[in-house]
Amino acid sequence: xxxxxxxxxGVGLRADASEAAFADAMTRAGRRPDALACLDSKVTPALxxxxxxxxxxxxxxxxxxxxxxQTLTCSPRIKARFATGSVAEALALASARKGGYRARLxxxxxxxxxxxxxxxxxxxxxx
Numbered sequence: 001x002x003x004x005x006x007x008x009x010g011v012g013l014r015a016d017a018s019e020a021a022f023a024d025a026m027t028r029a030g031r032r033p034d035a036l037a038c039l040d041s042k043v044t045p046a047l048x049x050x051x052x053x054x055x056x057x058x059x060x061x062x063x064x065x066x067x068x069x070q071t072l073t074c075s076p077r078i079k080a081r082f083a084t085g086s087v088a089e090a091l092a093l094a095s096a097r098k099g100g101y102r103a104r105l106x107x108x109x110x111x112x113x114x115x116x117x118x119x120x121x122x123x124x125x126x127x
Contacts, residue, residue, distance in 0.1 A: 005123045007106070009033035009056075010091025012118035013042055019050040021117035026054075028110040029119045037061055037095035039087065059095050066090035071120075072108040092122035102126050 011022065036051050040060035051058040067083035074085030084090040088109040096103035101124045109120040
């Protein structure tokens with residue numbers, strides 16, 4: 001992997017997740033992404049403020065965009081609700097694949113200490 005590979009972060013969150021929760025999850029992910037993706041139905045003012053403060057573009061995806069994504073982790077509750085095992089991992093993959101690219105997860109999703117925010121990272125495998 002080259003040092004200039006673009007990294008996408010899928011962000012899963014609870015409605016009352018704070019900017020601090022997003023920052024903590026990103027720190028735990030171990031790498032700073034180049035862009036963020038979230039379900040359009042889950043975008044909150046705190047997420048928008050955090051993305052702006054970090055200078056990261058935020059893509060809004062739909063549940064249809066992530067349905068069927070093969071993820072590293074799988075929650076039966078999430079699988080039943082969203083047709084994918086992890087919302088954050090599916091968001092990372094779907095956003096990295098925009099434009100017809102292939103993508104891979106860098107690592108399984110990580111959660112903030114408070115449990116309110118989750119981040120997963122993906123990168124394109126053929127640029």
